[in-house]
Amino acid sequence: MKSINFFKKRSSTTNIDAGILSDxxxxxxxxxxxxxxxxxxxxxxxxxxxxxxxxxxxxxxxxxxxxxxxxxxxxxxxxxxxxxxxxGPTPMFLDPSPGCVGGQVGAKFVLAHGHWLEPPKIRLSCVHIYRTGSGKNSTTHHDVVWQEYVRGWNNPNEGAGDMRFVFDVPSELPVSGQGYKKRGRVDWQVHCDGQVVVKRQSNSGNAVQAYAKDKQEHVVKFERTWTIPVSTGTALTSLDIAAEHLASSRLMKQREAEATAIENIKIGHLAGDLTLESRWGRHFINGLVFFVCGVVFAIAGGFLFREALAGEAMLWLMAPIFFFIGLASLIYSIFYIGRGLDVAIGVSRVRMVRTFFGKALYRREGVLTSPSQITLKLGVTSTTNTGVKTEYYALVVTDGTKTIKIAEAIPGRDAAEALRQIVIEHIQAPLEHELR
Missing domain, CATH: 1.10.287 (Helix Hairpins)
Structure with a gap:
């Protein structure tokens, strides 16, 4: 019997003309x-x-x-x-083939059965995969180097199951294969997440019913990933994608970013000032993870200290490491959960108050007259087990040698840019009013 190695990397270049099957x-x-x-x-x-x-x-x-x-x-x-x-199977056909760093990555695929309930969300990721350690202590890492989202588009002339998309890819990104940072390999992955309307079948009892157009149809979740080849080049896609869809997709992405910014930062107006409130406890779950890890490490360190006092001399090396890692994680988790910012931006002035569980700790003030003073600063980065990477940004105002943080823990660069634009429009409003 032929054995199957589930851990072997699938070749993304095999049968490209016949389509790339999902994983x-x-x-x-x-x-x-x-x-x-x-x-x-x-x-x-x-x-x-x-x-x-x-x-x-x-x-x-x-x-x-x-x-x-x-x-x-x-x-x-x-x-x-x-x-x-x-x-059914959904082979993906690249156009250009392979995709191009410095050009575009475009593709289409067709549902074997069913049709789309709405345009799905499609994610393109560049992932660096490498190992650290050796033997039993080896660990495989999946670091997301770059990631972007678009909404797929269905060409009605190609049938209800047709789906296509295109991404503009920056030229500085690595191509598929070995050699990135002298270790591991780079995989380019397309992930599609949406809902498909299919005809009900007697043997499909395990598919979860979510919607019924009539008794013969229901909705199932569509979630598939393809590993695709990407090389250097400037080739563009020749796929027929409506310009109206590309424009509406960009507009939808902008609105989603603005909604994310508003969800995370409370925006208001008071006596002519723009107010931004980064509330404490917004990312409670993330802080709770640090807290639990801190408790586990601190308890383990305490146990090792006890065993060391009982005569296990070698444990004196490990006990302080575990205990102080746990203590540092506990302190950081409490600060992460409790920190907050209250900011007021007026005519050429910005005032910030740092809070901790709602109590003021300190304040800073500065001059804000130019959009160039407002920059983004990358904070922590998290990646879920499904490969979704989230970067958390802070919005910072620079006044000479003084740096004033006016918003923090904003999930995603697009949301941070949207908030920055809101601040810029506020400080430019008096000038535009005078010109009118």
Whole structure:
């Protein structure tokens, strides 16, 4: 029987003319078999549970966690395979082929079954994949170098299942393959997330019903990823994509950025001033993660200190490291959750008050007369397990040698740019009024 290596990198250049298949089919199969192995692995221990319980060994019940996780993976893999079969394969055809760094990455694909409920969100990512450590201590990293979003477009002349998109790609980005930063490789990935209306089938009970146009149709979630080849070049796509769609897509992206900025920064007006409030607790979940990690490391450090005092001399090296990492994480998490900013921007003046859980700590003032004084500053970056990268920015005003932060923890550069534009329009409003 031919063995299948699920961890081997798929060649993105194989059968490009015949279309590039998505990664979901093989991943769903892997998850299904992984669940089966996980469920069956502790079988000997499960069979020994009755005899162990008679001996009073209650810890043996812990092995039941393995089949529970196994069932979870089996169910997830089975649902994924069922949904994949319901929609069918979706080979992607690049145009230009391969995509170009310094040019465009464009492509189209067609649903084998069903039609789109609305234009899906399509993400193009440049991912640096590399390993650190060796042997059992090796870790695989997936660092997102660059990422962009667009809304896909359906050409009605090509059928309801048609979907196409195009990205402008900066020339300074790396191409697909080995050698980036002298380690690992670079993968370019297209991810599509949307909803597809399909005809109901008797064997599709695992597809979750979300909407029904009539009794013969329902909606399933469409989520697929393709690994594509990208090289250097200036080639542009020849795909027929309506100019109106590109314009509306840019406008929609701008409005989404403005909405994100308003959701995170409370914007108001008071006595002619523009007020910006970065409320404390806005990113409570992120802070909670740091807090939990800090508690775990601090407790582990305390335990190691106790063992070191009991005579384990080598633990004196590890105990301070764990304890102080935990303590630093705890302090940072409390500051991260409790910090806030109250800012007022008037005619040529800016005033900022730093708060902590709503209590004022200190204030700063400065002169603001030019848009060039307002810049973006990158803070922390987070990446989810689905590969979505979020960069958090701060808005900073520079007055000579003085730097005044007027907004912070803004998710995404587009949202930060949208907020910057709001501030610029406010400080330029008096001049425009005089000109009129």
């Amino acid at each position: 979901q089919k093989i991943m769903d199969t892997f998850m299904l078999w992984f669940g089966v192995i996980f469920a069956l692995l502790p079988t000997p221990a499960i069979l020994a549970i009755p005899s162990e319980l008679e001996k009073g060994n209650l810890l043996i019940l812990a092995v039941l966690v393995f089949p529970l996780f196994g069932v979870f993976f089996i169910r997830k893999g089975f649902i994924g395979r069922s949904t994949y079969k319901l929609i």
